[in-house]
Amino acid sequence: MRTSRPPRRPRTSLRTRLAALLTGVSVAGALLAGATAAHAADAPLRDLADAKDKVIGTAVTGSRLTGTYGEIAGTEFNGLTPGNAMKWGTVEPVRGSYDWAEADRIVEFAEAHGQQVRGHTLVWHSQNPSWLTNGSWTAAELGQVLDDHIATEVGRYEGRLATWDVVNEPFDEDGTYRRTLWYDTLGQDYIARALTAARAADPAAELYINDYNVEGVNAKSTALYDLVRSLKERGVPIDGVGLQAHLILGQVPASLQQNIQRFADLGVDVAITELDIRMQLPATPAKLAQQADEYEAVVAACVAVSRCTGVTVWGFTDSDSWIPDVFEGYGAATPYDEDYAPKPAYGAIATALGGTTTPPPTDACTAAYTVTGQWNTGFTGQVRIACSGAALSSWKVSWTYGAGQRITQSWNAGCTQTGTQVTCSNAAYNGSVPDGGAVTFGFNASWSGSNPVPTVTLA
Template sequence: MPPVLPSSRSGFRPCLVLLACLGLPFSACRKAPGGPCDTRASLYGQYPFPVGVALRTNKLYPGSPYQELAAGQFNSVTPEYEFKPDALHPAPAAYEWAAADALADFCRQHNQRLHGHTLIWHQALPRWITEFAGSQAEWDALLKDHIQTVCRHFRGQVSSWDVVNEAFEADGTLRSTIWLRHLGSGYLEKAFRYAHEADPDALLFYNDYDLESNPVKRRAVLSWLQAMRQRGVPVHGLGLQLHISIRHPENSQLTEAVQAARQTGLRLHFSEVDVAINPLNQAVEPTPELLQRQADKLRFLVGLYQQLPRAQQHGITFWGVADPDSWIRSYFHRADYPLLFDDNYQPKPAYCTLVRP
């Protein structure tokens, strides 16, 4: 087991308000003028479990609001892109570590846990993998080489991994990925075993979406996890992504999903949390009413997580620092405001309700 990080850190910069209009550095002030609350207290310091964020190294400019919030508010980091296969493994015999190493360095400098995302996925693959024409044995060797090279490179730096990401369809069947087509369903077990061989100390997770709102998919995933554990496969945790909205799912659905996942005894990671306020892609503004609904939804979600046994709490990770960093805007081509900080990196009610639980 890797060491558990303390729930507080020293040396972070608590002054997190953008005052570029006054010609002052970002860290020169202590309070968000006109905002609903200030950011002097770190978010992670309010909870006994890690509170994380997905980061991109190309946005971590020293003194920027993005960097200041990333360093001061969170004690766990998930790479949003840098650890995916097309970023790390662009050619058969070539690995590019610079961006990923920079993120690992950032975590080390700020005493933050690093959660690796992701070793195996059906997206974000380099062209040489999608066009690979090898035999089943050669595909197996490719899978093993990629997983073990990456895990060994980050051994001692990454404490946990999303080993396989999004392997199930909505109907509960295995997704017809390039891995399934060339290796069969056994690729999932192999992925976990290969990762464990390369880094026996790392915690290994399966990660997926819609488990909170699709009971068919959830039952299939939980059944598979149970079977893997019975076979002695080193699966230690489940990541529930929880890209949710103020409209969906219902709180009762969230409760049902978390209770079902709790029964596995696995560590649970709320791994990619955001709460959209415009899921229907309408012409909306982030009004106080909508932002309060967002805060209420998030308060309920975090409250559910606090009810879990401490041994099962791997942490809650938000999928981005502030609204302009959200994947939702570019992926769905819509205006939305799903994160804890607004377009000016000011705290929103969602942040305030969590920093004053």
């Protein structure tokens, strides 16, 4: 097998790389609708990142790429990472039988919105199918399984994905190799074999090793550094290192930029690939302010190193975050809250990318429309009415549906629809919205073909 490729091309700009990936594909540029836009940066984060030739990405769930979630994912970010859609257990649940539905949905969404995709992840110790983990493999058999899977998955998207996390989390905390099916059967050279197979399947994609708790200079990151140096000396294809950056409030490593730079000095790119900063709940203004400072510090450290290609957040909204399910009592880790309102962290990212933000209004009440779930013929939505510097004793909101949607049920409000016009008024028990308070009502509706987010008017 080929273990090296011709000398690397000089790094081209993000705009050039995207243009090459998306030739012939239309690029969407719609702005966010409704109140969310008033809280956002003066320019979308992706525009700020483009200006610095960086990626600002987010992990996404393919089934949610509609409504407000889809609008924000498409408008604010120039890169997407499938959260679970490209992992082995998802795409090859039965040996030789592949399910590409969600992965294809994400790639097609990215192409329609002028975004690059980071493939995640080919070789990992977790989220593998039972036929793989429970098999009795010789080294020759498992090596062939590895080669075949990488050739199939990377080959399917050849020329369409910018980057692959080829090997994920190969090290333990002390810097020794993690004992996994791959290591125990194939030895540490399973990493070189996987990289070589990925290069053969797509010579143009950038190939990364990705790990967590390697953001600062420590035993684990030094082991990764030594591995990358060894791979390069041997001519094994390796283009970059991913620092996951699942961080805890108050524990951002002081040596982050130094660590990024030392990997860059090896002649590889570096990316922050899975950034979130969790806090012990409840979230408070002080914690959110500290979180914003730390998001800014992480993004700024990447901006400061030319070979740091960018930052991907691991889900942009708290409603799509893995943290509460894994770390009991922790959450609020992403730049948007569960209602898709930007948090101080969003503004901090914009600042680190050279932009400014427009603060939320301080003397008004606003209404924000969100699609919370969607299926073939219907969807569930909600509207959140919030006041800052003002109060309401009653409220009424209205919007116009432009794609034939029809309200079928509502709760916590009385809703009527005449033609395309929807009007919803408070119930007897929730008309009062105090300064600093909020109320939410929900509804079910039918849809067909498309489900664009309408602009909501609060009366």
